[in-house]
Amino acid sequence: MALDESALIRGLHAANPPPAGVLGIGDDCCVWTPRGPTCLSVDAIAEGRHFTAAADPRLVGRKAAAAALSDLAAMGAVPVGAAVAISCPGRWDAAAVMAGLADELRRHGCPLLGGDTTGADSLVVSVTVWGEGDPEARGRLLHRSDGQAGDLLVVTGPLGGSLRSGRHLTPEPRLAEGRWLARHGFVHALMDLSDGLAADAPKLAEASGCGCLLLPEQVPVHPDVPDLSDTVTAALCDGEDYELLCAIEPAMWPTVQLAWPFAHPLAVVGWLLPEAGAWMEDRHQRRVPLAMRGYEHRDG
Amino acid sequence: MALDESALIRGLHAANPPPAGVLGIGDDCCVWTPRGPTCLSVDAIAEGRHFTAAADPRLVGRKAAAAALSDLAAMGAVPVGAAVAISCPGRWDAAAVMAGLADELRRHGCPLLGGDTTGADSLVVSVTVWGEGDPEARGRLLHRSDGQAGDLLVVTGPLGGSLRSGRHLTPEPRLAEGRWLARHGFVHALMDLSDGLAADAPKLAEASGCGCLLLPEQVPVHPDVPDLSDTVTAALCDGEDYELLCAIEPAMWPTVQLAWPFAHPLAVVGWLLPEAGAWMEDRHQRRVPLAMRGYEHRDG
Numbered sequence: 001m002a003l004d005e006s007a008l009i010r011g012l013h014a015a016n017p018p019p020a021g022v023l024g025i026g027d028d029c030c031v032w033t034p035r036g037p038t039c040l041s042v043d044a045i046a047e048g049r050h051f052t053a054a055a056d057p058r059l060v061g062r063k064a065a066a067a068a069l070s071d072l073a074a075m076g077a078v079p080v081g082a083a084v085a086i087s088c089p090g091r092w093d094a095a096a097v098m099a100g101l102a103d104e105l106r107r108h109g110c111p112l113l114g115g116d117t118t119g120a121d122s123l124v125v126s127v128t129v130w131g132e133g134d135p136e137a138r139g140r141l142l143h144r145s146d147g148q149a150g151d152l153l154v155v156t157g158p159l160g161g162s163l164r165s166g167r168h169l170t171p172e173p174r175l176a177e178g179r180w181l182a183r184h185g186f187v188h189a190l191m192d193l194s195d196g197l198a199a200d201a202p203k204l205a206e207a208s209g210c211g212c213l214l215l216p217e218q219v220p221v222h223p224d225v226p227d228l229s230d231t232v233t234a235a236l237c238d239g240e241d242y243e244l245l246c247a248i249e250p251a252m253w254p255t256v257q258l259a260w261p262f263a264h265p266l267a268v269v270g271w272l273l274p275e276a277g278a279w280m281e282d283r284h285q286r287r288v289p290l291a292m293r294g295y296e297h298r299d300g
Numbered sequence: 301m302a303l304d305e306s307a308l309i310r311g312l313h314a315a316n317p318p319p320a321g322v323l324g325i326g327d328d329c330c331v332w333t334p335r336g337p338t339c340l341s342v343d344a345i346a347e348g349r350h351f352t353a354a355a356d357p358r359l360v361g362r363k364a365a366a367a368a369l370s371d372l373a374a375m376g377a378v379p380v381g382a383a384v385a386i387s388c389p390g391r392w393d394a395a396a397v398m399a400g401l402a403d404e405l406r407r408h409g410c411p412l413l414g415g416d417t418t419g420a421d422s423l424v425v426s427v428t429v430w431g432e433g434d435p436e437a438r439g440r441l442l443h444r445s446d447g448q449a450g451d452l453l454v455v456t457g458p459l460g461g462s463l464r465s466g467r468h469l470t471p472e473p474r475l476a477e478g479r480w481l482a483r484h485g486f487v488h489a490l491m492d493l494s495d496g497l498a499a500d501a502p503k504l505a506e507a508s509g510c511g512c513l514l515l516p517e518q519v520p521v522h523p524d525v526p527d528l529s530d531t532v533t534a535a536l537c538d539g540e541d542y543e544l545l546c547a548i549e550p551a552m553w554p555t556v557q558l559a560w561p562f563a564h565p566l567a568v569v570g571w572l573l574p575e576a577g578a579w580m581e582d583r584h585q586r587r588v589p590l591a592m593r594g595y596e597h598r599d600g
Contacts, residue, residue: 026507027375027443027444027445028341028375028491029340029371029374029377029431029441030340030341031337031338031339031375031441031443032337032338033336033337034338036333037332037333038333038334038338039329039331040381040413040430041329041330041383041414041416042383042385042414042416042428043385043416044386044387046387046418046421046424047420047421048419048420049418049419050418071328071329074328075327081340083341083428085343085344085385086344087344087346087424087426113340114341114342115342116341116342116343116344116426118344118350118424119349120347120422121346121347121348121421122420122421124344124387124418124420126385126416126424128428131329141329141331143323143327144327144328145326191327191328192328207327
């Protein structure tokens with residue numbers, strides 16, 4: 001099937017009318033009026049790296065949108081808009097990829113305001129999303145660099161087994177959770193987990209000028225991790241969980257636990273340390289270097 | 301060469317410090333504070349469609365940036381930021397692509413604030429750019445839909461021969477020209493020419509609820525078009541010129557011509573008509589249907 005760019009764009013435009021006062025698909029740019037500080041992320045997924053040639057094209061589109069939205073969740077932001085660039089060979093159903101993508105954006109209240117389509121030798125879906133701080137958080141956006149030594153490291157849900165189970169195609173961007181966290185001043189720093197806790201927690205720590213100590217025995221293991229495998233390593237190192245990792249003032253932990261309104265309980269997985277370095281506790285509560293590494297997407 | 305994502309991102313971050321008050325590469329999102337209505341576009345170029353496997357990787361990066369910036373020029377906007385998603389096989393020098401891209405953005409005062417890199421089977425470079433109206437134009441952004449019947453259609457430079465000559469790899473986004481046009485109320489509508497005047501002028505006309513009449517004998521032909529070819533068809537139908545097309549109040553034309561401060565003179569290439577349809581004048585000044593079509597990128 002050849003990619004009829006103009007028909008695809010016309011269809012997108014018709015299926016995605018922009019909100020009032022916003023110029024959507026059809027001009028050289030989309031146009032909107034921001035209400036305050038704005039955050040933006042671009043996220044690309046590629047055939048053979050983030051999905052196989054046999055993947056359902058609707059799920060590919062869904063995953064591309066969800067992975068991008070997860071970056072807005074990681075700032076505690078409210079989505080304002082999205083624009084997609086799809087580079088699509090004839091063997092892929094571009095319209096199905098777009099439909100899966102548009103559905104996922106719609107589910108999270110994010111209007112699709114821009115698009116570009118080209119032919120290509122393999123499928124790449126690149127999604128740009130932008131958002132603003134929640135008015136209920138007085139527009140506050142959380143950064144990964146604002147953690148403080150002594151903060152608890154806390155995750156929003158169980159980790160591991162995402163790739164093995166196929167769950168990686170249907171990640172759930174934690175937008176509501178991110179907004180809740182941004183409303184509370186005792187939450188200092190936030191990021192999303194895409195490369196595994198063992199790789200991502202040191203990034204948050206380093207950005208905050210801290211070190212980190214992980215508590216492997218306390219990491220909640222996702223039911224997708226098979227019982228007979230090394231479940232702790234899976235929970236620490238598997239990629240594409242798309243849960244959030246935050247740094248919280250420790251004295252507020254009992255309050256946070258009680259107030260947290262979401263189904264999955266929060267779980268403490270470590271601490272931020274005043275000195276640089278990445279550590280974990282072994283079974284005897286001894287501090288040892290964090291030897292495990294997170295997931296890295298295979299390169300060509 | 302395998303793509304070392306984190307090293308590439310670190311290098312980008314170091315080479316592209318964000319402006320004061322802006323959070324650039326390194327967090328889940330970049331963050332800036334908009335001054336008013338904001339416009340955004342995403343533009344992807346793919347190996348085998350927009351450049352060959354033998355192209356200079358720096359020029360590929362430059363072209364990706366310039367094509368995206370041209371969409372800001374087409375709104376009369378001032379660039380605020382850019383984010384890039386590069387999907388790159390090992391046979392391409394990703395760092396060189398990025399260097400060409402970053403240089404081109406820097407040349408136009410556009411900070412690179414976000415990036416994502418993945419492996420892929422073929423090179424795709426997707427660039428998101430955003431901007432604001434020029435304060436000297438009181439923040440005005442031009443749309444392609446605001447042309448009026450009776451307006452002159454005017455281009456900012458000579459057309460044709462871009463692909464044949466290789467000029468398509470080094471397009472010049474007409475940002476200064478776009479800003480100048482946005483400052484003048486007698487300029488009603490604006491777009492950039494990427495698919496050829498014969499394809500793009502009817503788009504501006506249709507978006508404005510008008511038809512158009514092109515004057516092929518008046519279209520300025522680029523020196524890149526060989527003398528012995530059908531020069532008029534080349535100027536009307538070749539793609540990737542990246543000049544601007546605007547709709548101007550006809551009574552103001554003599555004033556505009558005198559005031560225009562740029563090296564390439566403006567040229568009248570047609571009219572907007574009250575009735576729908578796309579027409580051209582033949583050599584005997586008779587109105588005939590616009591039979592020629594613009595350039596369409598080859599699909600797989």
